[in-house]
Amino acid sequence: MLLFTQVGFSQDSDVAKQVKELSMNKWQWMADKDVEKLKDLFDEDARFVHMSGSWDKSRELEIIESGSIWYKQANVHDTVVKEFGETVIVWNRITLVAHVRGDDVSTEFTVTEVYQMQNDAWKLLDLTFSSVRDTHKIVH
Numbered sequence: 417m418l419l420f421t422q423v424g425f426s427q428d429s430d431v432a433k434q435v436k437e438l439s440m441n442k443w444q445w446m447a448d449k450d451v452e453k454l455k456d457l458f459d460e461d462a463r464f465v466h467m468s469g470s471w472d473k474s475r476e477l478e479i480i481e482s483g484s485i486w487y488k489q490a491n492v493h494d495t496v497v498k499e500f501g502e503t504v505i506v507w508n509r510i511t512l513v514a515h516v517r518g519d520d521v522s523t524e525f526t527v528t529e530v531y532q533m534q535n536d537a538w539k540l541l542d543l544t545f546s547s548v549r550d551t552h553k554i555v556h
Contacts, residue, residue: 432497435504435531438538439495442529443510446487451477459532459539466545467523476543486515496554502533503541507554512545524548 438457445453455477464476466485479485494509506529513522530542 429499431499431504435506435538436495436497438531439506439508439529440492442540443487443490443492446480447489449480449483449486451481454480457538457540459534459541462539462541462543464543467547483515487512488515488520489513494554496556504531504538505529506531509548509554526554 442454442457444450445457455473458473458476460473462473462476464471464473471479480487489512490508491511491513492508493511496507498505506527508527508529510525510527511522512525513520515521524547525545526548528542528544528546529540531538532541533539
């Protein structure tokens with residue numbers, strides 16, 4: 417279940433709204449371990465950067481499906497979306513509740529997501545978790 421608190425985005429374009437919604441859906445698909453939807457969203461060459469390492473699409477899907485990292489809940493506090501032609505970057509400041517190595521942990525992150533329009537569909541190229549303090553603010 418996603419909780420939205422003080423979501424601050426001032427982008428009014430249809431593209432920004434569409435990608436922001438896709439980003440929010442992605443958090444739910446990760447929580448639901450819905451690898452079929454994620455498989456379609458993730459570009460074949462996508463990269464994922466976490467606190468414990470970085471890997472490719474197949475490894476990320478394997479981690480999600482197996483539950484070795486279960487992204488149980490992403491509480492999104494702030495979101496900024498910027499368009500760069502066919503590429504859109506989303507920055508989410510979140511509190512992530514995840515089940516990792518047998519324990520539930522809650523961690524503050526700024527997550528950078530890079531999306532690109534490919535063949536009339538948005539593809540996620542990069543998902544990077546940056547550990548931050550809970551007082552961190554995303555520049556709008």
